[in-house]
Amino acid sequence: xxxxxxxxxxxxxxxxxxxxxxxxxxxxxxxxxxxxxxxxxxxxxxxxxxxxxxxxxxxxxxxxxxxxxxxxxxxxxxxxxxxxxxxxxxxxxxxxxxxxxxxxxxxxxxxxxxxxxxxxxxxxxx
Amino acid sequence: xxxxxxxxxxxxxxxxxxxxxxxxxxxxxxxxxxxxxxxxxxxxxxxxxxxxxxxxxxxxxxxxxxxxxxxxxxxxxxxxxxxxxxxxxxxxxxxxxxxxxxxxxxxxxxxxxxxxxxxxxxxxxx
Amino acid sequence: xxxxxxxxxxxxxxxxxxxxxxxxxxxxxxxxxxxxxxxxxxxxxxxxxxxxxxxxxxxxxxxxxxxxxxxxxxxxxxxxxxxxxxxxxxxxxxxxxxxxxxxxxxxxxxxxxxxxxxxxxxxxxx
Amino acid sequence: xxxxxxxxxxxxxxxxxxxxxxxxxxxxxxxxxxxxxxxxxxxxxxxxxxxxxxxxxxxxxxxxxxxxxxxxxxxxxxxxxxxxxxxxxxxxxxxxxxxxxxxxxxxxxxxxxxxxxxxxxxxxxx
DNA sequence: GTGGTCTAGACCACT
DNA sequence: GTGGTCTAGACCACC
Numbered sequence: 030x031x032x033x034x035x036x037x038x039x040x041x042x043x044x045x046x047x048x049x050x051x052x053x054x055x056x057x058x059x060x061x062x063x064x065x066x067x068x069x070x071x072x073x074x075x076x077x078x079x080x081x082x083x084x085x086x087x088x089x090x091x092x093x094x095x096x097x098x099x100x101x102x103x104x105x106x107x108x109x110x111x112x113x114x115x116x117x118x119x120x121x122x123x124x125x126x127x128x129x130x131x132x133x134x135x136x137x138x139x140x141x142x143x144x145x146x147x148x149x150x151x152x153x154x155x
Numbered sequence: 156x157x158x159x160x161x162x163x164x165x166x167x168x169x170x171x172x173x174x175x176x177x178x179x180x181x182x183x184x185x186x187x188x189x190x191x192x193x194x195x196x197x198x199x200x201x202x203x204x205x206x207x208x209x210x211x212x213x214x215x216x217x218x219x220x221x222x223x224x225x226x227x228x229x230x231x232x233x234x235x236x237x238x239x240x241x242x243x244x245x246x247x248x249x250x251x252x253x254x255x256x257x258x259x260x261x262x263x264x265x266x267x268x269x270x271x272x273x274x275x276x277x278x279x280x281x
Numbered sequence: 282x283x284x285x286x287x288x289x290x291x292x293x294x295x296x297x298x299x300x301x302x303x304x305x306x307x308x309x310x311x312x313x314x315x316x317x318x319x320x321x322x323x324x325x326x327x328x329x330x331x332x333x334x335x336x337x338x339x340x341x342x343x344x345x346x347x348x349x350x351x352x353x354x355x356x357x358x359x360x361x362x363x364x365x366x367x368x369x370x371x372x373x374x375x376x377x378x379x380x381x382x383x384x385x386x387x388x389x390x391x392x393x394x395x396x397x398x399x400x401x402x403x404x405x406x407x
Numbered sequence: 408x409x410x411x412x413x414x415x416x417x418x419x420x421x422x423x424x425x426x427x428x429x430x431x432x433x434x435x436x437x438x439x440x441x442x443x444x445x446x447x448x449x450x451x452x453x454x455x456x457x458x459x460x461x462x463x464x465x466x467x468x469x470x471x472x473x474x475x476x477x478x479x480x481x482x483x484x485x486x487x488x489x490x491x492x493x494x495x496x497x498x499x500x501x502x503x504x505x506x507x508x509x510x511x512x513x514x515x516x517x518x519x520x521x522x523x524x525x526x527x528x529x530x531x532x533x
Numbered sequence: 534g535t536g537g538t539c540t541a542g543a544c545c546a547c548t
Numbered sequence: 549g550t551g552g553t554c555t556a557g558a559c560c561a562c563c
Contacts, residue, residue, distance in 0.1 A: 041538060052260040067550065078540045083551080091343065098414070100547035100550045117261035121254050122271065128250035129275050134178040135243035139276055142247070146272060149252050150265055162350070167562060204563050293553060304512040319535060330555050335536080352535050352562035369513035373506050373520070378527050380502035386430040387495035391528055394499070398524060401504050402517055419547060456548050 030066045034075050042077055046085035051094060054105060054113045065095060065103040092116070156192050160201050168203060172211035177220060180231060180239045191221060191229040218242065282318050286327050294329060298337035303346060306357060306365045317347060317355040344368070408444050412453050420455060424463035429472060432483060432491045443473060443481040470494065 032049050034042055053059040065071075068086060072079040086103050089095045094113060097103040132142050158175050160168055179185040191197075194212060198205040212229050215221045220239060223229040258268050284301050286294055305311040317323075320338060324331040338355050341347045346365060349355040384394050410427050412420055431437040443449075446464060450457040464481050467473045472491060475481040510520050 043538085055261050069550085078542095080541090081539060084538090086551095097551070098548095099419075099552075102550060114261045117257055118263070121258045121261070121263065121268070122275070124250060124254035124257065125272060126275050128247050128254060129272075131243055131250065132247045134174075135181050135240045135247070137244065137247065139273075142276070143269070143272070145248065146251060146255075146269070147265075149248070149255050150268070167351075169562080207563055210562085295553085307513050321535085330557095332556090333554060336553090338536095349536070350563095351537075354535060366513045369509055370515070373510045373513070373515065374523065374527070376502060376506035376509065377524060380499050380506060381524075381527050383495055383502065384499045386426075387433050387492045387499070389496065389499065391525075394528070395521070395524070397500065398503060398507075398521070399517075401500070401507050402520070421547075459548055462547085 030071065030074075032071070032075060034077065042081050043085040043088060046071075046075075046082065047089050050085075050089060051113050051117065054094065054110055055117065057110065059105050061105055061107045063105045065105070067102055156197070156200075158197070158201060160203065168207050169211040169214060172197075172201075172208065173214050176211075176215060177239050177243060180220065180236055181243065183236065185231050187231050187233045189231045191231070193228060282323065282326075284323070284327060286329065294333050295337040295340060298323075298327075298334065299341050302337075302341060303365050303369065306346065306362055307369065309362065311357050313357055313359045315357045317357070319354055408449070408452075410449070410453060412455065420459050421463040421466060424449075424453075424460065425466050428463075428467060429491050429495060432472065432488055433495065435488065437483050439483055439485045441483045443483070445480060 031053075032046060034045055036042070038045065040048075050059065050065070059065075065086070066074070068082045069079050072082045075082070086095060086097060090097055090103070093108060094106055095103050096106045129142070137145075158172055160171055162168075164171065166174075176185065176191070185191075191212070192200070194208045195205050198208045201208070212221060212223060216223055216229070219234060220232055221229050222232045255268070263271075283305075284298060286297055288294070290297065292300075302311065302317070311317075317338070318326070320334045321331050324334045327334070338347060338349060342349055342355070345360060346358055347355050348358045381394070389397075410424060412423055414420075416423065418426075428437065428443070437443075443464070444452070446460045447457050450460045453460070464473060464475060468475055468481070471486060472484055473481050474484045507520070515523075
């Protein structure tokens, strides 16, 4: 279980965790019925509060991506990774829309933005 | 002075205000030395707290886009609109980077995302 | 705002709160756009942790019964009380089904249970 | 010994077990002095922890429905099935009371609930 | 003033 | 061991 917390980030820790778990579901690092780390175990590993991890797990369960069984632990739900993918794509869609609105409001042309887009896509270190 | 507040939006009201003022600087609706509405006047017009408008103006002054003179009001700073444009573009850059990271994490290809980008650009209702 | 907490109950406090708020929506004691007590205010009044009240409000928001605006407070969502009623009725349905299953497993007849039902309905002190 | 565990249920496993054993006492499938399956045997059969089966047996012994003899096993207590019946009926009573309270809080009339009651009674698949 | 997040513990129930 | 709930504080952002 490889999760990296950026404490300085504006994104709440519980959301960083759930985002990274979703990403691992999509990339098939986590598969159906896989057992997630225990709330307390992950909290200790990440050196954060157990409640914060629990909040991340609750959030994922709410969205149907994991299932938690009392006394046993949390498991990846038996749902197609496609669903997670769809959810992430709708986020990409929303983020892109905001970027485009700003671009238009500062007078960028489509070509300028496309160039910027390609630049970032290739440069990305991840 | 045409400013629209979306109370339901996730974006803080003070940021909605400063964003729209910046956009008007870029589009030359607001020019150097133009007088902005008074804090209380705008607050009344938008039916929000005067403190929120004050925060938006403070925010803009901090970034050097407006100048407030005690007892006189707030004015567009004597700065080239290019500076505002640059600031917005760096925002576009950041937003685009986030969108691209998410896109990659859910397995989108460059071509897929370019297609999505063009779709949104054309569709945009603003 | 009249909310009664039974600390001895097996039902979690946050659920007791949300149940009672739902009941007040149904009985029209709370109407659309009404402002709920602040998280901290209600916590102080009920002498419980603010986090517990917040959890109740989060739970209600999740289900779409209230809307929370940062810095302003929580409001009854603009949704028909019928929706809440439906939700409660489906709970009644589920509870009744469990009672009936147990009744059958201990050999009660339909008439015996109906009699019991009428007895409780009339006796109820609420 | 026919016991079915629903792992997804909200009802704790140890309670599912004890409920089903009680039902078998009432229906006379299990009679006085009958030997129950061994803790380990039942645990293996149901593919659950032996501790969970032990908890169910302890629970039943506490209520006086079974007797455990060290080194020999657990037996149905020499008690009239009527006692079990009484215990289940008091549960039915409690469950029904909860359902009726909720029904009243959402404005159901006695007739509406009676109709619902009859519907569920007949429909029941068990 | 409001809510949003987080901590570092506690106690309890289930396996 | 596991998760579920709760406490009593803290700090931050928004209005």
